[in-house]
Amino acid sequence: MSEPEKSRVQNLSVAADEADLRLDRWFRRRFPELGHGRLEKLLRTGQVRVDGKRAKSGLRLAAGQTVRVPPLMAREGRATVAKPPPRIDPQEASALRARVLYRDDWLIALDKPAGLAVQGGSGLNRHLDVLSEALRFGSEEKPRLVHRLDKDTSGVLVLARTAEAARRLTAAFRGQEARKTYWAAVVGVPARQRGRIDLPLAKQRVGSLEKVAAKEGQPAATLYRVVQASGKRTAWLALRPLTGRTHQLRVHCAAIGHPILGDGKYGGQAAFLPDKGLARRLHLHARELAIPHPADGTTLRVSAPLPDHMTETWARLGFDPKRGEGLPELEG
Numbered sequence: 001m002s003e004p005e006k007s008r009v010q011n012l013s014v015a016a017d018e019a020d021l022r023l024d025r026w027f028r029r030r031f032p033e034l035g036h037g038r039l040e041k042l043l044r045t046g047q048v049r050v051d052g053k054r055a056k057s058g059l060r061l062a063a064g065q066t067v068r069v070p071p072l073m074a075r076e077g078r079a080t081v082a083k084p085p086p087r088i089d090p091q092e093a094s095a096l097r098a099r100v101l102y103r104d105d106w107l108i109a110l111d112k113p114a115g116l117a118v119q120g121g122s123g124l125n126r127h128l129d130v131l132s133e134a135l136r137f138g139s140e141e142k143p144r145l146v147h148r149l150d151k152d153t154s155g156v157l158v159l160a161r162t163a164e165a166a167r168r169l170t171a172a173f174r175g176q177e178a179r180k181t182y183w184a185a186v187v188g189v190p191a192r193q194r195g196r197i198d199l200p201l202a203k204q205r206v207g208s209l210e211k212v213a214a215k216e217g218q219p220a221a222t223l224y225r226v227v228q229a230s231g232k233r234t235a236w237l238a239l240r241p242l243t244g245r246t247h248q249l250r251v252h253c254a255a256i257g258h259p260i261l262g263d264g265k266y267g268g269q270a271a272f273l274p275d276k277g278l279a280r281r282l283h284l285h286a287r288e289l290a291i292p293h294p295a296d297g298t299t300l301r302v303s304a305p306l307p308d309h310m311t312e313t314w315a316r317l318g319f320d321p322k323r324g325e326g327l328p329e330l331e332g
Contacts, residue, residue, distance in 0.1 A: 010069040014061045016144065016166035023050065024057035025119065026067070034072060042070060058203070063170055093134035100135070102302050106165040106294045107158055108135055108143055111304040114154040114281065118145060132159060147173045150247065154307040155182070155286025160294070168294035173244065178291040182239040182249055183227075183306070183324060185283040185313055186258040187271060189235040194225040194330075197252040201245045211265065212247045214255040220245045222252045223330040230317040233273060234261065238287075240330040249284060260284050261313070277316055279309035287324070 018026055027039055042048045043057060047070040050059060061067075102109040110128075112118070117127040132143045143159035146169040160166035172178050202217025203210055221242040229235045235258070241248050250266045253259055259267025261283040272280060288303040306314065306321065314321060 008071055012067050012069060014063055014065045014067065016063045016160075016163045016170060018061060019063040019146065019166070019170045020148065021061050021119075022057065023048075023055055023059045023061060023067070026061055031069070031072065062174070063167060088131060088134055092131070096131055096134050097137075101156065101304060102300070103137065104295075105161065107160055107169065107300075108137075109289070109300075109302040110135070110157045110159065112149055112154060112157040112286075114152050114307050114309070117151040118148045118157070128157075135159065146170050147178070147244075149286055150250075150282075150284075152282040153182075153284045153286060154310075155304045156180075156289040156302050157286070158289065158291065158302075165294045169291070172292050172294075176242070176244075178289060179329070180241060180286060181288040181330065182241070183285045183287045183310075184237050184239055184249065184253065185261040185310070185317070185319075186235050186237055186253050187233070187261060187267065187273065188258045189229045189232055190224070190226055190237075190256065190258055195223075197222040197224065197256060199252060199255055201248060201251055203246065212245070212251050214251055218245055219243060220248050220252070222249060225330055228319050228323050230319065234317055236314070236317075236319050236324075238324065238330060250282075275316070278313055281309050283310055283313060285310055 012030070014026070018029070021029070023043075024036065024039060027034055039048070040057060043055060046054050047068075049055060049068040050061070051065050052068075096110075099111040099113065100108055101111050112128065116131075119127055119129050129145060132145075135143045139161055141162055143161055144163070144166040146158060146160050146166055149155065149157050158169060160169050198219075198221050199214040200217045201212050201220045202215050204213050223240040223242065225238045227236045227238050237253070239249050239253075247266070250260055250263050254263065254266040254271075259271040261271060261273070262279065262281045263271045263284070285306055286304065288301065290299055290301040292298070293300045313319075
């Protein structure tokens with residue numbers, strides 16, 4: 001950031017590849033020398049605004065919005081130098097490229113492994129937003145994130161290869177034109193073989209952790225179907241979120257009394273079975289994504305295989321993966 005920029009008010013537009021970033025993370029990218037405490041004070045006093053309105057640090061930005069940035073130089077003192085992105089290990093880069101499910105000039109569909117965060121956070125340097133440098137495939141532009149998966153959720157994730165592709169794909173996700181199907185193993189078996197979960201969700205602070213609760217908040221709806229059951233202790237569900245709230249599937253499943261296997265955050269000890277042969281990891285997988293292709297609007301449908309820990313669980317519980325193929329699409 002240059003000295004003139006630091007000493008005057010700026011009205012900056014949110015770029016397509018910045019869509020859906022939290023406001024505090026947008027500032028971390030644009031103004032790495034601005035401390036979090038100082039940013040919170042600027043927000044509280046209304047000096048930072050989004051489209052002319054007061055905002056909180058957790059606000060999700062949309063492409064094209066305008067962020068008012070007040071003069072920073074006098075308050076911030078000496079600027080710090082942003083750290084360069086961590087070096088990508090060649091073997092890790094090769095392994096990530098091997099997980100590409102589909103690629104053309106517009107987008108990349110990736111089979112994101114469980115355990116890999118999509119974006120950085122406090123003390124988190126290894127995440128897809130950095131590693132995606134390995135997915136340029138000769139392009140001058142780095143692939144852009146247009147939606148997210150939880151760190152511990154595996155499966156289909158789409159990245160845009162150009163700014164125009166990012167704009168169109170972001171619009172498709174925001175307009176709910178993208179149809180996502182997840183597979184999950186849950187504790188217990190729902191009484192109804194198929195149904196719809198309509199429970200609003202709201203973020204809340206629990207100690208030092210941020211969680212999502214099924215209470216008055218943003219509307220959220222999920223369709224589900226029981227694909228197969230293992231006695232009465234576990235079921236394989238196909239899930240389709242009709243809205244895209246944070247941790248929606250995890251909270252909705254826990255709220256109806258059937259937490260996702262391995263989800264201690266929302267299911268507590270009830271999310272773990274006494275069978276020691278089952279991996280104590282989240283059993284949630286983004287199985288398939290159908291989305292209008294940004295080039296011509298035709299439907300692109302991409303699916304990802306189950307990760308190893310879920311494949312092992314399916315075998316141990318007697319679930320037949322073929323049962324999940326050719327299922328009628330979940331309809332609301």
